[in-house]
Amino acid sequence: MRGMTVLAPPLNNKYRYFALVLIAATVVTFSSITLNYRNALNAAENSLELMGLGIAVSLEATLSRMQHDRETLFTDIITGGQWEGIAFLALCDGQGLTLLHSNPHLRNRRIADPQIREVSSKGTPLHAYETLGTGEKVFLMYFPVHIPGESGRSGASRQMVLKLALHTYPAEKIIRQAGTQAGLITLLLGGLWLTYYFLLKTMKHSDAMARVISEREKMAVLGEMASILAHEIRNPLGSIKGFAQYVSEQSEAARGNRARVKESLDTIVSESNRLELLTDDLLSYARPERVITSRFELGPLVHEVVSSPEPPGGRGGEFSCAVSIPEGLRMTTDRDKLKQILLNVVENATAALQGGKNINGRITIVAEPADSAAVRIRITDTGRGMDPETKKNAFQPFFTTRAKGTGLGLAIVKKLTESLGGRVELESDVKLGTTVSVVVPAEYRGLQGK
Template sequence: MNRYLDKLGRTASGVVLLTVAYVALHVFLDGISWVHGLQNLLITPWNPVAGLALAFLLLAGKRYFPAVMAGCLMADLLVRGASFHLLPSLLFALAFALSYAACALLLRRHRIGLDAQSLRDVLLLAIIGSGTALLIGTFHVATLIAFDMLSLSRLGEALPRYWVGDVIGIVTTAPLILVLWPHRKDLWGLLKELVWPLAAVAAISWITFGVKTTNEFKLFYLLFLPLIWMAVRHGMKGAVIGIAATQLCMMAITTLLGYEAATVTSFQILMLVLTLTALLLAAVVDERVLAESNLHDHQMSLAQMTRLSLAGEMASGLAHELNQPLTAIVNYIKAAQGLLQGPSSRLDDVQDALGKASKQAMRASQIIGRLREFLQKGEMELSPVPLSDLVAEALSLIASTAKRSQVRIAVQLAAPSPKVMVDRIHIEQVLLNLLINAIEATSARSADEREIAIEAKSADDGMLEIAVRDNGPGIDPEIEGRLFEPFASSKSEGMGLGLMICRTIVEAHGGSLWHDDKIGDATIFRFTLPVDASA
């Protein structure tokens, strides 16, 4: 139930107010739409009170069916007083109210939206509403025949006219109320935007129905143009306003010029096709807009999740990157402690060990600073650096590890060493990670067979290709295809972040990092870096 109507209906005075308002509106609509009534009865090609009743019961609830029944009785008495008969009118009012209450309940059970803005909602409203109109129409006509108020010979004329009138009333009036009720505060602004399309509807309606020399049925299809524009431009809100305006213009002109009932009924069948076309098109437009909005919201959620995931990965990455200098700091400090505790303290060696520890602490600080800048700004401090300096720095950092692991490292660089345009700290980290992985990989071999090679050669497009090769057992086939994915590792204590971080750093420099599996049993990782163009 609509919140406003729900709040109003919680008090007895509110229920009375809603009932009186509905009955008044029912009688008013019945009065202005009762044209071409067969034998002065409620059998007309336009019956908007059917749509009013259905929309009211959907919004306010089925408990208001007595208000709908009262509206039917009052309309029969005040609008068609000359043909008013209490018992037939009472039976029809009861059937009309109960049928549309059941229709509203059925639509609710099929979870139709109260704004009727989806394609499914429009189809359900049209199908269930048409069935309800046929049921009521059959009962109404049968009741009139039973009470000798209508000749049996006119059954074939009466039932189609009543059914067309109720169905067109449902599909034009119910969506108008259901769609615009939640946006009633914005209605004036919307109408101002639709001034020219509505003027076009009025003009085309007059040309189609008002100029007697024209073929109305051929020109009727011109009405599709403004309605399609309003449906595409403003969705369901524009479509229902355009449909209501078209219906009012058509009925006003045909009534004013005295069109025959059969002709008006034929127009109403065309109007039904026009209405359903506009509603379905508007529903598709609204669903697309909603889908795009949901997609945008989903993308924003994913972006937020990605940022959180990146933060987590970078936190792990920091731990991974800082592990190397921190381990070196611990080793140097332990060495200094060992020297101080020895029988003869060698202060020069202690000072050297503490100096190296201080250097590693500064390196850890630089790593944190560079990674923070990399995340926050996406920028790096690029400078021309000789490749030999980068390799020498990385080798000095792992010298003790390589010695302890008994690994021989061969370096084959061109002389003079080319300069590359890089962030020194980042690329040293790449080399360091690749070398540590290579050292760990060669541990499976005997000590005299452990070999690592660092090579470099020119590549295309002003790039330099660096390769780190080891003769370890190779890459585990199970993870070879996802080497550069997060948490892909064959090491029991590895986090699987090193290669992912290395590739991110290299690609940020405009290069590439890949695993070369085409050369024998060797494990080779290659990456490219831009050569200093000014050199």
């Protein structure tokens, strides 16, 4: 694993979706806050306008009814507190001459206010904002009025303009409320973004940790594999080397014991075979599987398995082996892989019988249709069975209880069966023996949805 670098993978999709949702929520929330704030501004202005119009209409009616004491009316309104929202009141003629004012000192003054001329000439009300000398911002309402008998002192026209200034603070309450609401929502969103930031940091950290752990696990498996390999290879290699040296010395001496030389050569061949098998097993386990399908009948395949060089029942045929496969049971899957699976299971059954005390050892291979168009192949032996610990670990690579086993047999069985879209089931009892069921789809359709 020299020179191995662990690259940080691109940001996981789940983080991106979360960020997108948060961005969408932020955009929607800010749009609605803006809209809400604008509505509040409009509502505040509308309420001032309505209030101004109401006061103006009512004042026009009062002034029309009054024949005397008009001069003190506006002052009385302000000091009497009749309408709390009014800052000041004025009645001007079309030229801007103040005829009446709530502040008596400002009466009979001419003010240069273009709005007065405009309202007087157009005859429609108008509103505007103005900042007073006190620094207060007021809402101004210019309202055209007709007041009988108020034509004259200055020779002004009968069309007059009522100018009223309203305090804006009651209406500003609506705006303040909308502002506070907007502030709170912004704070909440800020909190959400902050949470997302820390969540992202934590998730990235835990992802990195998971990667490190998985790398470590991989390294641990590799290390275990290397030590088992070293151990497994060293023994046959030692024998091969020793016997090769012996044969060489004997042939040099040219008068060696022929029988001894033959024995040594046989050992060299059998130990080399062991090494070959080990490397085959390792490759079967480590290589990614490519499924090559063909249509075949199951019966003949099982017969090939039971008549292999290492037949079930042992070389000497000490045990009986019964096969029961329905005739014409055909499958479309990878024939070689299925054969390798069955060979491994049958080999284990044979080994279990050899190791057991059962003198009436028997292996039974039965095939039957299983759930959803699958075929179940049951390999039962009456061998020594597995204790709970062995049963728990049987499918783990390199787990073995046999002196010459590599512990890859059942791991390969599981891996190959799964590559065919199937599963392996195991029943075992130290008194009764073991049944391994290989359930494989009769028609291989890839591994979609597995």
